């Protein structure tokens with residue numbers, strides 16, 4: 415049965431579970447395109463702060479932290495359009511989109527030290543793929559997604575593929591593992607085929623002026639609050655009741671952790687960001703490792719599990735969240751009251767801050783990478799303070815220098831390991847001894863959960879068949895053909911939810927179809943055979 419769209423928006427009340435970019439985008443589309451009054455929109459957020467995965471916090475003395483930094487590209491069609499409606503905090507006459515575009519014109523990604531070995535830059539002019547590997551690559555883009563089932567990347571490519579420049583660039587840029595979903599890799603290859611040519615230097619990668627909490631979340635929150643949207647922090651939803659029949663599914667009650675309830679009336683809606691890659695994260699310190707927490711500390715995994723048990727159309731969270739060993743990795747953020755490290759990296763790499771992107775140490779047991787964003791990365795960051803981010807994909811392996819797994823390491827030990835790979839231990843010793851360096855490690859148990867092998871149907875549709883008043887949002891709702899681990903995907907699901915349930919004159923933005931553009935196809939073919 416086709417869901418009838420709601421056409422009485424001024425009477426609607428909408429509850430958004432989760433204040434990540436998917437929830438924030440939904441609020442904007444509900445107001446702008448569906449005509450729901452801002453004051454009728456409630457964002458229920460279990461944390462004390464908005465933004466979910468798009469975080470950025472801290473100050474000089476305690477240290478700054480970003481769990482991750484986002485690479486964007488020109489064809490994030492939904493995301494950039496969304497941000498074209500949001501005034502920048504620094505100049506309200508300019509949108510966040512235009513602020514970002516202007517920033518990217520000045521600081522163009524052009525990584526000159528993409529891969530390192532033995533502390534030296536590697537030649538990445540060739541991706542190093544054999545003829546067979548090139549053929550496997552092409553074949554993958556032509557088979558159907560369905561035919562791949564829940565196969566892993568290592569089921570498709572031979573073992574030597576994982577030693578090529580191409581794989582080191584790919585795995586460190588997108589955080590795919592050998593055991594990640596082949597279907598998701600296929601989506602990336604098709605969706606981002608226009609980037610394949612310049613992948614070795616991060617060509618086409620765009621960033622925001624500051625970290626995404628300051629550049630995106632704060633302006634969006636301000637915009638929505640001015641429209642009357644209510645943010646209820648510290649509100650965790652622990653269960654949802656439904657009326658379920660063969661042709662209609664209606665959410666009826668939201669149960670909160672604090673034992674309160676929200677009973678949904680006939681004009682009320684709920685959108686749920688089911689699953690989150692930053693659930694249960696933990697910060698360590700300079701002297702203590704981060705703690706690996708599990709599902710018990712999460713909100714969305716527990717809630718999704720609870721409701722998935724009520725109806726098979728609500729998807730299957732288990733493939734995504736029940737194997738932390740394969741999903742976790744660790745990141746760290748360094749704060750330095752000194753510019754020696756940045757100066758060294760600028761001279762060594764040939765990239766000024768904000769233009770180099772990822773630098774990956776291919777011989778690191780942890781497969782460690784660092785990114786030096788344009789400084790300041792926080793608006794309140796003093797001129798003489800420098801910040802950079804790093805991560806390791808294999809936190810259970812012992813370091814090459816530090817005799818501990820990455821997971822067991824303090825912030826200080828993670829930096830020691832990094833200095834060893836760059837051969838700058840002596841250079842950095844006096845700066846560390848003078849107490850000018852801080853580093854905060856972060857454990858992210860679910861960060862790669864969206865790449866876990868999955869079957870069609872494991873992610874629920876955004877608006878499931880027969881749903882009258884609810885939608886799923888975010889990385890674990892199905893947006894056909896688009897790529898997870900992107901803010902674009904979450905914003906797309908917000909459009910699908912609002913335009914799917916409410917009468918609007920809007921259509922979900924089409925995806926940029928570079929896979930059928932001969933120019934990009936040829937460019938990619940040439941690049942993989944280089």
Ligand SMILES: Cc1cc2nc3c(=O)[nH]c(=O)nc-3n(C[C@H](O)[C@H](O)[C@H](O)COP(=O)(O)OP(=O)(O)OC[C@H]3O[C@@H](n4cnc5c(N)ncnc54)[C@H](O)[C@@H]3O)c2cc1C
Nearest residue numbers: 432434435436460466467482485651690713714888900901
């Ligand atoms: C390290 C890292 C690097 C990344 N790199 C990139 C990149 O380069 N490019 C890119 O485009 N994207 C990148 N991403 C991905 C992108 O940031 C996320 O996919 C996106 O921000 C997810 O947004 P979301 O709103 O769907 O979910 P989330 O941001 O996860 O939001 C979910 C929200 O729901 C709340 N919540 C959960 N359960 C409950 C409950 N029961 N009750 C109330 N509230 C609840 C959570 O607290 C959270 O605020 C990266 C992410 C990380 C972590």
